[in-house]
Amino acid sequence: MASLDTFGARSQLRVDDAEYEIFRLDAVAGQQRLPYSLKILLENLLRTEDGANITEGHIRALADWDPTAEPSVEIQYTPARVLMQDFTGVPCVVDLATMREAVRDLGGDAAKVNPLAPADLVIDHSVVADVFGRPDAFERNVEFEYQRNRERYQFLRWGQNAFDELKVVPPGTGIVHQVNIEHIAPVVMARRGQAYPDTLVGTDSHTTMVNGLGVLGWGVGGIEAEAAMLGQPVSMLIPRVVGFKLDGELPEGATATDLVLTITEMLRQHGVVGKFVEFYGPGVAAVPVANRATIGNMSPEYGSTVAIFPVDAETVNYLRLTGRDAHQLALVEAYAKAQGLWHDPAAEPAYSEQLTLDLSTVEPSxxxxxxxxxxxxxxxxxxxxxxxxxxxxxxxxxxxxxxxxxxxxxxxxxxxxxxxxxxxxxxxxxxxxxxxxxxxxxxxxxxxxxxxxxxxxxxxxxxxxxxxxxxxxxxxxxxxxxxxxxxxxxxxxxxxxxxxxxxxxxxxxxxxxxxxxxxxxxxxxxxxxxxxxxxxxxxxxxxxxxxxxxxxxxxxxxxxxxxxxxxxxxxxxxxxxxxxxxxxxxxxxxxxxxxxxxxxxxxxxxxxxxxxxxxxxxxxxxxxxxxxxxxxxxxxxxxxxxxMYQSGYADVFAGDERWRNLPTPSGDTFTWDPESTYVRKPPYFDGMSPQPQPVGDFDGARVLAMLGDSVTTDHISPAGAIKPDSPAGQYLLDKGVARHEFNSYGSRRGNHEVMIRGTFANIRLRNQLVPGVEGGVTVNHLTGEQTSIYQAAEAYAEAGVPLVVLAGKEYGSGSSRDWAAKGTALLGVKAVIAESYERIHRSNLIGMGVLPLQYPSGQSAASLGLTGRETIAIAGVEELNDGTTPATVRVTTDTGVSFDARVRIDTPAEADYYRHGGILPYVLRKMLAA
Incomplete structure (x- = not known):
C-alpha cells in the first residue's frame, strides 16, 4: 500500500543511472536530534503510513520522542525482510504449511498463504561435531547430517518451491548471521523503485549481528516472524536508547572478543533489557565492521533489543571487501548521506542514558x-x-x-x-x-x-x-x-x-x-x-x-x-x-x-x-x-x-550434489507422512472457528513448575541431545527410532510430539517443587507422586486442570526460542507469574495464548509465601473481552494468599493476539476476513 505521505516526505534520489523513490527524514521537524536507530524507525513509518496502523500521530510521536520518558507509545514497525536458521525456520515453514490447510478448510484459498516480505532461511544448526581431529572430519559430519535430517531437508526444499519469496541456503554453506552480513544484507534496500534502509526480524536472537553493518534488526519468536512474513507489522513501544560512546583504540594483544566481553559486562551491570543500544563517538571509526558485528551479535547477552553502529566509511569498505557490486556501494553511501544517517563522530544525539568506554582500557578476557x-x-x-x-x-x-x-x-x-x-x-x-x-x-x-x-x-x-x-x-x-x-x-x-x-x-x-x-x-x-x-x-x-x-x-x-x-x-x-x-x-x-x-x-x-x-x-x-x-x-x-566472497557466494542457494539430488515433494499443500518423526502437522488450528471465543478467568489451576531467577529459554525449550530415558526418547523408541538416530531436539523442531515432551526437560533445570533434583521433574499434585513434567501435564490435561508456572527474575532470558512458548502452551500452561521477563519470551508467550503476569513490585513467590503446592485462581482476565487490557488481575490461592498481579500485555496488538488465542490464529482470521 502506498504511503499517505502526510508530511510530504516523498522524494527522488539518483544514484548512477538509477532513480529511486525515497521518504526524506528532513521533512519531519525534530528528526535531526534523534539517535540513528530511531531515524531508521521514522523512515519506516513515513514509508508505510496508512492512516490506520501507522498514522500521522505515530510519526509525530516518534519525531517528538522524549529520551527521558519510559516507553509508552506503541508504533508498528514493518521489517523489510525476515531471516531464519533451520532449527527455528522449520517450525515456521511447518506452521505456514498448516495455515494453508486451515485456510482451505475454512473456505479460503490456500495459495494465498505466502510470504509478503522476502525471507531467507540458512541451514546452519544441524551439523554436529561427531568426528574431529582428522582430515575427513568435515565430509563425515556432512554425511551424518544428511542421514539425520533427510526428512527436514526435503520439507525445506518443498517450502522453497511452494512459497514465493522464500529462499533456502543449503547445508554446508555457513552460519546464518555470517552469511547475512557477508552476502544477504544490502544495508540499503532497492525494491520496486524505492530505496530504503534494510531492516529485518530474525528467528534467532543473534540476528543483531547485522547491527554492526548499520542495519536495524533483532530476534523475535518464530511465530512473530511468520506474522511478519505474512505482512503483519511488529508491534513495539518506542524504546529508550542508550548511547554508548567509544574513544581511543584497542591496545596491543586485545581482541574483538575481549572488547565485546567488556561491553557485555558493562551493559548487564547498567541494565539495558528492552532498550536500544547505539554506539557513537570518535572511537567508532577505530572499530572495524567485523568487530562491530561481534558486538552486535552479543546484544542478547547483555539484554538489549539491538546494539547498532551507524553507517560510515568502514561500512562501505566492508561491503566492498565482501564483494558487493559498485552500484550497491554507491547507493549505500548516497542514501545514508542524503538522509542524515552517515556517522558524524562529533555528533551528540539525544539519548536516554549514556555510557563511555576508552578502548585502550580493554584487557584480554x-x-x-x-x-x-x-x-x-x-x-x-x-x-x-x-x-x-x-x-x-x-x-x-x-x-x-x-x-x-x-x-x-x-x-x-x-x-x-x-x-x-x-x-x-x-x-x-x-x-x-x-x-x-x-x-x-x-x-x-x-x-x-x-x-x-x-x-x-x-x-x-x-x-x-x-x-x-x-x-x-x-x-x-x-x-x-x-x-x-x-x-x-x-x-x-x-x-x-x-x-x-x-x-x-x-x-x-x-x-x-x-x-x-x-x-x-x-x-x-x-x-x-x-x-x-x-x-x-x-x-x-x-x-x-x-x-x-x-x-x-x-x-x-x-x-x-x-x-x-x-x-x-x-x-x-x-x-x-x-x-x-x-x-x-x-x-x-x-x-x-x-x-x-x-x-x-x-x-x-x-x-x-x-x-x-x-x-x-x-x-x-x-x-x-x-x-x-x-x-x-x-x-x-x-x-x-x-x-573470495564473490566466488564463495556466487551460487549460494544451489547447494552441493547431495542437496540437488534430494527428492522434492510438490504442490500448494504439503503431504504429511504419518510415520515421520521429524515433520508432523501441529494442532494449533484444530477446531478453530472463524471468530475467536471470549477469553475467561480460570480457577483450580495447579503449579507445574516453580523456578528461580535467570531461567533461560535454554532451560525451558527442548535443546541438545535426546536421552533414551526421557519422555521424548521413549516416544522415539516407541516409534521404532534407534538410539543412534535420535538426533537433537533442534533437528526435530518440526515434530510437536517430540518438542512437547522435551519442554522444561533441561538436565540443569531446578524445579523447586522437587528440591535437590535437576532435570524435567515435578510433582503431580493430583497424586503427590514425583514424575516427569510431561507426564504430569498429561495427567492434568485428562483431569481438565489448567496449569501455572511460577518464576523469578529475568524469566526467559537467552535465545529467542519459539518452542519455549509453544511447548509451554501445549503442556496446558495458561499463565506464567514471574518477577520479571526477558522481552522476547514474554512476547512469545502471548503469541501462543499464554498470559504473562508479574508479581507486585518488590514481591516474589517467597515473600508472598507461595510454595507451589497451592490451587490458584486468576480473576479479571475477562476484561480483555471489552477491548481493554486490565492493569492487574487478582490472584488468589486456597491457602489464603492473594495479590494483584501486573498484566504484562504491553501493547494493544498483543491484547488482540491474546484474545484470538495467539498471533497465528489472529493472522489467519484476518486473512480470511480480507
Missing part, C-alpha cells in the same frame, strides 16, 4: 563458567576458576592433590612451582573457601587415570579442558581473530607444542571464505597439527552440537563426577548447553581457544605459567606465541580479497 556477562580477566582466570569450582564439586568429593595430568606438570617448573603431592584420603582435603574444591597445594584435586584409544594414558582432573572449539559466527566472522588463532597455532607448532590428548578440538567457521583465506595464508596445516580440523560450516558447539566426548573421557567424567571445562569462541555458555558431560563453560577469543587446547586445563595462569615445554627443552609461555597486531594485519592484507 574470558567469560564464565556459566553466563556470558561474567567476565574473567585472563590474568585472574586461574584464581576465579578455583573459586567457581566450589559450586560444582560436592563437599567431600575430592580426590588427591595431583596435577591434571603428568604432562601438565610442565606448566609448573621446579623453579617456581609448589611440590605436587598426593593426599592419602579424599576426606583429608582441606575445607576453606578455595581449597574446599582443590587440594592442599591449591590445585584441582581429583586426578583419574584414563587410557585413550591409542593406548597412551593420562590423568583427568577437575578443570580439565575437554572441549576447545573455534565456533559460532560471533567470532568466526572476524578475520582478525581467526587469523590470530591460526598464527598462534603456527607459532605453537614451530615451538614444538601439542594439544593435550583429552581435548576435543574443532574448527567450525561461519563461511567457506574462512578456509579460503586460511589456505592462502598457508596456516591450515598448523591448525590441523593441533587437532583443529574443519568439522563443518555451522554453529556446532555454541548451540550444543559439540558431539560426544571420546568414550574414555566421558566415562571418566561421569564415573568420577569430574567438573570439566569447555572453552569456545561462541556467545552462549549456559549450564547444560554445550555438552551434557561438561559443567563449566568459558567463552573466549579463537586465539585463547587454541591456547587452552595447548594447556589442557583452566587451572593455569596464562600470564605467568608456561603452556608447556618446547622442542628445545625450554618452557613456552603464551606471550612467546601470541601474534602481534602487525603480523595479523599483514597476513590479512595478503590473504583476503573480495573475489
Amino acid at each position: 574470558l567469560a564464565g563458567p556459566r553466563r556470558p556477562q561474567d567476565r574473567v580477566p585472563v590474568g585472574s582466570a586461574k584464581t576465579l576458576f578455583r573459586g567457581a569450582l566450589n559450586d560444582y564439586v560436592a563437599d567431600g568429593d575430592h580426590g588427591d592433590t595431583g596435577s591434571a595430568d603428568e604432562a601438565a606438570e610442565e606448566s609448573f617448573p621446579a623453579s617456581d612451582a609448589p611440590a605436587i603431592g598426593h593426599a592419602d584420603d579424599p576426606a583429608d582435603a582441606p575445607r576453606d573457601l578455595i581449597s574446599a574444591a582443590v587440594g592442599a597445594n591449591g590445585r584441582p584435586s581429583r586426578p583419574v587415570r584414563v587410557t585413550g584409544e591409542d593406548g597412551n594414558s593420562y590423568e583427568l582432573d577437575h578443570g580439565a579442558v575437554v572441549i576447545a572449539a573455534i565456533t559460532s559466527c560471533t567470532n568466526t566472522s572476524n578475520p582478525q581473530v581467526m587469523l590470530g588463532a591460526a598464527l598462534l597455532a603456527k607459532h605453537a607448532v614451530d615451538k614444538g607444542l601439542a594439544r593435550k590428548p583429552w581435548v576435543k578440538t574443532s574448527l567450525a567457521p561461519g563461511s567457506k571464505v574462512v578456509m579460503e583465506y586460511y589456505e592462502r595464508a598457508g596456516v591450515t596445516p598448523y591448525l590441523e597439527k593441533l587437532g583443529f580440523h574443519l568439522v563443518g560450516y555451522g554453529c556446532t558447539t555454541c548451540i550444543g552440537n559439540s558431539g560426544p566426548l571420546p568414550t574414555e573421557v566421558s566415562e571418566a567424567v561421569n564415573e568420577h563426577d569430574l567438573s570439566v571445562v569447555s572453552v569456545l569462541s561462541g556467545n552462549r555458555n549456559f549450564e547444560g548447553r554445550i555438552n551434557p558431560d561438561v559443567k563449566m563453560n568459558y567463552l573466549a577469543s579463537p586465539p585463547l581457544v587454541v591456547a587452552y587446547a595447548l594447556a589442557g586445563t583452566m587451572d593455569i595462569d596464562l600470564a605467568n605459567e608456561p603452556l608447556g615445554t618446547g622442542s628445545d627443552g625450554q618452557p613456552v609461555y603464551l606471550r612467546d606465541i601470541w601474534p602481534s597486531t602487525r603480523e595479523i594485519e599483514e597476513t590479512m592484507a595478503a590473504a583476503i580479497a573480495s573475489e
Whole structure:
C-alpha cells in the first residue's frame, strides 16, 4: 500500500543511472536530534503510513520522542525482510504449511498463504561435531547430517518451491548471521523503485549481528516472524536508547572478543533489557565492521533489543571487501548521506542514558563458567576458576592433590612451582573457601587415570579442558581473530607444542571464505597439527552440537563426577548447553581457544605459567606465541580479497550434489507422512472457528513448575541431545527410532510430539517443587507422586486442570526460542507469574495464548509465601473481552494468599493476539476476513 505521505516526505534520489523513490527524514521537524536507530524507525513509518496502523500521530510521536520518558507509545514497525536458521525456520515453514490447510478448510484459498516480505532461511544448526581431529572430519559430519535430517531437508526444499519469496541456503554453506552480513544484507534496500534502509526480524536472537553493518534488526519468536512474513507489522513501544560512546583504540594483544566481553559486562551491570543500544563517538571509526558485528551479535547477552553502529566509511569498505557490486556501494553511501544517517563522530544525539568506554582500557578476557556477562580477566582466570569450582564439586568429593595430568606438570617448573603431592584420603582435603574444591597445594584435586584409544594414558582432573572449539559466527566472522588463532597455532607448532590428548578440538567457521583465506595464508596445516580440523560450516558447539566426548573421557567424567571445562569462541555458555558431560563453560577469543587446547586445563595462569615445554627443552609461555597486531594485519592484507566472497557466494542457494539430488515433494499443500518423526502437522488450528471465543478467568489451576531467577529459554525449550530415558526418547523408541538416530531436539523442531515432551526437560533445570533434583521433574499434585513434567501435564490435561508456572527474575532470558512458548502452551500452561521477563519470551508467550503476569513490585513467590503446592485462581482476565487490557488481575490461592498481579500485555496488538488465542490464529482470521 502506498504511503499517505502526510508530511510530504516523498522524494527522488539518483544514484548512477538509477532513480529511486525515497521518504526524506528532513521533512519531519525534530528528526535531526534523534539517535540513528530511531531515524531508521521514522523512515519506516513515513514509508508505510496508512492512516490506520501507522498514522500521522505515530510519526509525530516518534519525531517528538522524549529520551527521558519510559516507553509508552506503541508504533508498528514493518521489517523489510525476515531471516531464519533451520532449527527455528522449520517450525515456521511447518506452521505456514498448516495455515494453508486451515485456510482451505475454512473456505479460503490456500495459495494465498505466502510470504509478503522476502525471507531467507540458512541451514546452519544441524551439523554436529561427531568426528574431529582428522582430515575427513568435515565430509563425515556432512554425511551424518544428511542421514539425520533427510526428512527436514526435503520439507525445506518443498517450502522453497511452494512459497514465493522464500529462499533456502543449503547445508554446508555457513552460519546464518555470517552469511547475512557477508552476502544477504544490502544495508540499503532497492525494491520496486524505492530505496530504503534494510531492516529485518530474525528467528534467532543473534540476528543483531547485522547491527554492526548499520542495519536495524533483532530476534523475535518464530511465530512473530511468520506474522511478519505474512505482512503483519511488529508491534513495539518506542524504546529508550542508550548511547554508548567509544574513544581511543584497542591496545596491543586485545581482541574483538575481549572488547565485546567488556561491553557485555558493562551493559548487564547498567541494565539495558528492552532498550536500544547505539554506539557513537570518535572511537567508532577505530572499530572495524567485523568487530562491530561481534558486538552486535552479543546484544542478547547483555539484554538489549539491538546494539547498532551507524553507517560510515568502514561500512562501505566492508561491503566492498565482501564483494558487493559498485552500484550497491554507491547507493549505500548516497542514501545514508542524503538522509542524515552517515556517522558524524562529533555528533551528540539525544539519548536516554549514556555510557563511555576508552578502548585502550580493554584487557584480554574470558567469560564464565556459566553466563556470558561474567567476565574473567585472563590474568585472574586461574584464581576465579578455583573459586567457581566450589559450586560444582560436592563437599567431600575430592580426590588427591595431583596435577591434571603428568604432562601438565610442565606448566609448573621446579623453579617456581609448589611440590605436587598426593593426599592419602579424599576426606583429608582441606575445607576453606578455595581449597574446599582443590587440594592442599591449591590445585584441582581429583586426578583419574584414563587410557585413550591409542593406548597412551593420562590423568583427568577437575578443570580439565575437554572441549576447545573455534565456533559460532560471533567470532568466526572476524578475520582478525581467526587469523590470530591460526598464527598462534603456527607459532605453537614451530615451538614444538601439542594439544593435550583429552581435548576435543574443532574448527567450525561461519563461511567457506574462512578456509579460503586460511589456505592462502598457508596456516591450515598448523591448525590441523593441533587437532583443529574443519568439522563443518555451522554453529556446532555454541548451540550444543559439540558431539560426544571420546568414550574414555566421558566415562571418566561421569564415573568420577569430574567438573570439566569447555572453552569456545561462541556467545552462549549456559549450564547444560554445550555438552551434557561438561559443567563449566568459558567463552573466549579463537586465539585463547587454541591456547587452552595447548594447556589442557583452566587451572593455569596464562600470564605467568608456561603452556608447556618446547622442542628445545625450554618452557613456552603464551606471550612467546601470541601474534602481534602487525603480523595479523599483514597476513590479512595478503590473504583476503573480495573475489573470495564473490566466488564463495556466487551460487549460494544451489547447494552441493547431495542437496540437488534430494527428492522434492510438490504442490500448494504439503503431504504429511504419518510415520515421520521429524515433520508432523501441529494442532494449533484444530477446531478453530472463524471468530475467536471470549477469553475467561480460570480457577483450580495447579503449579507445574516453580523456578528461580535467570531461567533461560535454554532451560525451558527442548535443546541438545535426546536421552533414551526421557519422555521424548521413549516416544522415539516407541516409534521404532534407534538410539543412534535420535538426533537433537533442534533437528526435530518440526515434530510437536517430540518438542512437547522435551519442554522444561533441561538436565540443569531446578524445579523447586522437587528440591535437590535437576532435570524435567515435578510433582503431580493430583497424586503427590514425583514424575516427569510431561507426564504430569498429561495427567492434568485428562483431569481438565489448567496449569501455572511460577518464576523469578529475568524469566526467559537467552535465545529467542519459539518452542519455549509453544511447548509451554501445549503442556496446558495458561499463565506464567514471574518477577520479571526477558522481552522476547514474554512476547512469545502471548503469541501462543499464554498470559504473562508479574508479581507486585518488590514481591516474589517467597515473600508472598507461595510454595507451589497451592490451587490458584486468576480473576479479571475477562476484561480483555471489552477491548481493554486490565492493569492487574487478582490472584488468589486456597491457602489464603492473594495479590494483584501486573498484566504484562504491553501493547494493544498483543491484547488482540491474546484474545484470538495467539498471533497465528489472529493472522489467519484476518486473512480470511480480507
